[in-house]
Amino acid sequence: MSLFWLSLTHVSLVLLCGGAVPLRLCSAVCPQPGPAAPPVSRPLERRGAAVGRAFHLNKLDLGAVIEFRLACAFRELREVPVAAEPRCAEPRCAPFRRPALQGGAPPWPRPGPPSARTGAVMAAERERRFYRELPKVELHAHLNGCISSSTMRKLMAQKPDLQIQNGMTVIDKGKKRTLDECFQMFQIIYQITTRTEDILLITKDVIKEFADDGVKYLELRSTPREEKSTGMTKRMYVETVLEGIKQCKEEGLDIDVRLLIAINRRGGPAVAKQTVKLAEEFLLSTDGVVVGLDLSGDPTAGHGQDFLEPLSEAKKAGLKLALHLSEIPNQEAETKILLGLPPDRIGHGTFLNSATAGSEELVPLVRQNHIPIELCMTSNIKTQTVPSCDKHHFGYWYSIGHPAVLCTDDKGVFATDLSQEYELVAKTFNLTRSQMWDLSYESINYIFASNAVKSKLREQWCKMKPALFD
Template sequence: MEEFVRGMPKIELHAHLNGSLTTNMLEELAETKFGLGSPECEFYKEKIADLRNFSSKNLSECFKIFKISHELITNLDLLKKATLLVIQKFHLDNTVYLEIRTTPKRCKEFTKLQYLETIIDSIKESQSTYPEITVKLLPSFDRARGILDAEETLEVISQLIGKFPNTIVGLDISGDPSAGCFKDYKPLLIKAKLLGLRLALHCAEIDGIEDETREMIEFGMDRMGHGTFIKDENLDLLKKNDICVECCLTSNIKCGTVKNYDDHHFNEMFFQHKIPVVICTDDCGVFDTDLSKEILYAVDTFGLDKFDLFNLCKLGIKYSFTSDETKAIITNRVSAYFQNCKF
């Protein structure tokens, strides 16, 4: 089964740019930024080495890891390099469709506009290098940065979406789920919808926020990130509204929101409640995984067979934020692969 999954055309709908940088990629960025063997490079390599033994079961600790990539990516050349490295990683894992999400940032060397333009340029460049993978972009609001930062981000998106409507396809709200209130972002999300953006929102990542979860579901989203603590009436509402859940198995376990693979809500949603779900990596670099590994964890834990995998691929295509034409092309590729196997 491992060989089959590795070769399978895959769809990734929940991948954060910075979190997808592996430790080897971070070392490569440090060498590019500071020079091989320099004191600064060696300093960051020591910090990066600590990530290889990352085993925290705390969501707050997980967010601290992103600080390293933020410190390293301080100019547009490094941002471009990071984006291309991430796309290459997914390509090598036979991902045929990838949605990258990232919170636009600014520093002394670039503006938010330049940040997004550079990622878009990198995506376009990757299409000639890796024509087998289609890549789309979902800018994010970071709850920890507040509403004013989100307003600025949406203004930048509005300047770009007219020029790149087939690249910028959606919007996310991510970051520390305990920060801020969802209701404050509603006016901006309404504007985002008017711009033609689809919504893939982090939701129900932590327990005890059932009221906000219901508010988010009722507001409307196309896909839900994680959905770890969806239960009771909210679970029924989720199914009624046909919202696809992006399940990130290893991420949830390493962040401590799920005890182990056996307890992951993917099983209940996919088999018992028949809720549309997709398997995603979230932050494959931080959590030392890839999409093939995540699928194989589900195979080993929940007994998925090739028919289940085919259905998951079809769900990924159906709920992706791309054109019907692209969906048809990907469907043909996936179907051709599965037609050569025995169910």
């Protein structure tokens, strides 16, 4: 037989035997120096012996090689290879060698049933898909805190001189900050949103991201800002946000967006009165896009009593009120004063039901007026106002059947989205998909838009429900 056929036979056997060529088999083709290796009882050696008995190597043809390899393949399913076999040391064999078997594990994947881990991954993916497709209402979203990492990169590319890095404006998974550190992050964000074009960009991007997350109704909130360096006034700021909302509507995004104009506590009562006046003007001129007023900012700045007059004026003018209350402990006195308005919704309400003195009067006031509470679990965990998810006050208010709506607060800063908030609450409190659907559907009751808008949203929810629960 020619050397060509000997070589072809050798190559075929090397490849077909998994790259580990037993010395006894290989020696039939490649002359081996020195004494023959002692026989060992191993699967690969037995395979080589079987070949020697079944075929004369000088007469192997391609069909026989294929038939032999098929037989080996079936045998491999029943045999577990052990440590690596003695191998041919001939240089010509080197290109065809595969790594030795380590720890008895074969170098090829073996078929088998899906692992428990694979099943868990698939189940988790189904859950994520459910909550992303679930129609949702977002009622507590600060515009500048909702800027995503991708939008932040766009802004930073336009202002490289600021040397602001993405990690300076976001709290990644597993990380935490104090509430004071979070407010410092906003000062960094404000440095890169100083122009009307910046405000337009972030408004449109934020709305599109909420729409992509399955949010069908969104109430953004933002404090009007002026920037002397760019000539942006507070009025221009609000007008630009409204322009962003208008453009998204014209582009056909499947989301209804409204705006709350926010009072920053740090500005004090004088600035608060100016903000209320501005909000009243836009309430009358925007055909229902501006629907209310928000009181927010550093909860340690000022006292609730200072804002009672401008907030009362806003309520008389027809503006709905969403007030951050009891965001930090030991604010029972100011919370009781502001609950006397009463507000139309409460932001956070983290310590309304605490065990501290004076708190026992707050829960009855909230329940008596049926004031919905905007709950932001990831925000509270990352700012350390709540120690753990299972200790979150959602559990308390849900257990007594009080109106509550899940929100993100600042989806950009806290690296979350509304779908994640729904999924987190469901896992933490062991709620079913049906219960989470009810939470989403009932949140329509707490929006600040008209009854006609509420009816339209309910119809939309009902149309989507069958496909979601198929």
